[in-house]
Amino acid sequence: MKDKDELLTAKAMTLSSARRQFMFNKASGASAFLTDAPILWQNALINFLYIMYFAVEKKTFLWYNTCIYVIKDRESLVFSDIFFLYVFLPLFLICYFAARNTKLKNAVLIVFSLFFYAWGEPVWVGLLIFSSVFDFLNGRFIDKHKDEKIAVLGVIVSCAVNLSILGVFKYSGMIVDGINTLLSLSLPVPDFHLPIGISFYTFQSITYVVDVYRKKARAQKNYFGYLLYLSMFFQLVAGPIVRYNTVAREIENRSVKIHEFSDGITRLIFGLGKKVLIANSMGQLATQFLTFDTAPTSVLAAWSGVILYSLQIYYDFSGYSDMAIGLGLMCGFHFPENFEHPYISASATDFWRRWHISLGTFFRDYMYIPLGGNRKHQLLNIAIVWFCTGLWHGASWNFIMWGLYFGVLLVIEKTFLLKVLEKVPKIIGHIYLLIAVIFGWMIFYFTDTSKMGACFGAMFGKNGLAATDLLTESQLKGSLWLIIAAIIICMPVYKGISAFGEKLAKKSAASFTLVSAVKMLFLAFILFASTVSLVGDTYNPFLYFRF
Structure with a gap:
């Protein structure tokens, strides 16, 4: 029976073999970098996994634990998930960049998007497909009829159906409960499980048919092109809400530029750090301070809880938006910004x-x-x-x-x-x-x-509540530097540092190398710290997931 160290070494050797295969290429130097950026990214991911086997506690096999977790307690996929980061995303990128043309890339993206959506809730894929078919046909109907009265009928029907579906799943329980309270009735209250992303893709469907009616967008002639727009997993779950005319040309024809691919990776990792390292930490503290099953402990606890929640919701949602925008860039899509240091x-x-x-x-x-x-x-x-x-x-x-x-x-x-x-x-x-x-x-x-x-x-300070308490003070002191960092990062500090780095990099080749190395080390640290946090912590909610 092999001991754990031998098993660990064997696993790492397996990864090393895979790593060498990805490294093999006829191109070299600058040529390899310019032509094979996707391969380099795949190589980087596998190298990172190779390191992680030794970096995480020896008893933990990252992929093994991930797969066991997923099989035992399968939930909807989110970007800040070990399975997504180290299984789903690498497989997707390999298949995506192996596809030789845009049509094949679109097919890969649709398959992975539907798989992503179906992972936790397979039944709701049917609803997504229905919505895509219905609004695709409505768009064709509106585009075909030049009579405005007939065309506007298509818009009204589309909006009514989309909002009715959203209303049934999201608001029927609240409405029936309100009727029961108002009229002293006891009607059964519906308790539908909200399909993920329905609030976002419903609004995207509405923007499509309205923009086709307003002649701001051309109706999509290919159903699979529209299905791709609606189901793209980058922004399906939590936005940004992308209008069809923003990505219409990129659905038909797009290319991935090396600097945009690099920017996409940066945005993805930076967003992951915002979500995992800051939002989750702020959320854990906020939950402790805002749990009022018993009497509030102090004025400081109440204010701290609400302030920390304000930081949590910003980093949670903006981090997820950053990851969505980054994933889009890596595949040639340009999504709108969703946050500007509010x-x-x-x-x-x-x-x-x-x-x-x-x-x-x-x-x-x-x-x-x-x-x-x-x-x-x-x-x-x-x-x-x-x-x-x-x-x-x-x-x-x-x-x-x-x-x-x-x-x-x-x-x-x-x-x-x-x-x-x-x-x-x-x-x-x-x-x-x-x-x-x-x-x-x-x-x-x-x-x-x-x-x-x-x-x-x-x-x-209602009812003479104390201004402060020792437990709250202790908890705040333990996370003081992280809280200060969270407050500073809310401001446009990163943009200033990034602009300074770009200016410095243009001065000389040595400066460029130095800036690139510092940036890569910084991103590697964020990715490593986020991974370790996800492996060792069960607290990983996504607040806007329920909307």
Whole structure:
């Protein structure tokens, strides 16, 4: 019977053989780098796995444990998952770059996307396929009929069907429960398991048919081209909400440039670090401070919990968006930015130009402007849009309260507050915005209004609550440097460092080599630390997954 060290060495030797096969190529030097970037990335992944066998505790076999975990407790795939990172993604990249033309690449992407979607919930693939067939045919119908009255009928039917499907799965329980409460009935409350990504791909379907009607996009003639647009696993689960005309040309013909592939890897790893190293850490602390099954421990605990949750939700969602954009770049797609450092804003209006940009622009272009926009009933239009924005996030009254809360803030700013903020020092606007957002995320966090009230009271020392407590102080001190780093990274620091690095790299060949080496080491550290964290920690939620 071989001991663990011998088994470990044998496994590593197997990987080493695979590694040597990927390294073999006739090209060499700069030529190899320019022509074989995908192979180099595959090689890098396998080299990393080779190292990980020795870096992680000897008793842990990464792939073995991953496969056992997946078989025993199969859940929907997310990017911050060991199985996705070290099994699904390498296999996908190998198959994708082995495909010789765009049609074959599209076929590979569709197969892997449907597999990705079906992994945790196979039954909902049928719903995704139905939605794609229905809206593909609707797009053809709208494009074919030049009579506007007939074409608009196609838009109405498409929107009605898509929103009805979303309503049944997402809101039927809330509606029936409300009817029971209002009329003192006891109707059975539906409890559908929400299909993953339905809120995102429903909105993408709507943008497609509306844009075809508005002549802003040409109807897709090939069903599989439309299926690819709707099912692409990069942004299927949590956005960004990508409009069809953004990727229409790339669906038909695209190429992967070496610098974009490199940027994609950087974006993917950086997003992974934001999600795993920062968001998860902030979330664990926030959960401890915001658990109000017993009385809140102190004012400090309440404020710390809400602030840490504000950091968690930003890094959680923006990290996932970064990974989606990075994966797209690696395969030749260019998705829109979804976050632009929202916490540096000095007003709620500016904040919502920077936070979940693709959702904000969807509601602006497909609801706010058609309702009249700034031309008529502006304040009413804002209220309607923000009611729907809150409702989009979930079938719970706290999300509606959250949407209306920001709707009221935006109405106040439109009415007079923006003019006031323009006249005062910008720091006052920043403070106002941060306080407003913190209270907004408190509403967003608690589905139980009694706990929401308890948190609000605790933040202001209700019933003589102590200002601080030793346990909270100890927990904050233990994570102080990470919290400080999270606050700093919220600001455009990385862009400044990146710009400085690019400027330095242009000075000489030695400078270029130095900057490249530092960047690679930094990314390797993030990937390594994120992997170790995922292997050793069971806390890995994704907040926007439920929306």
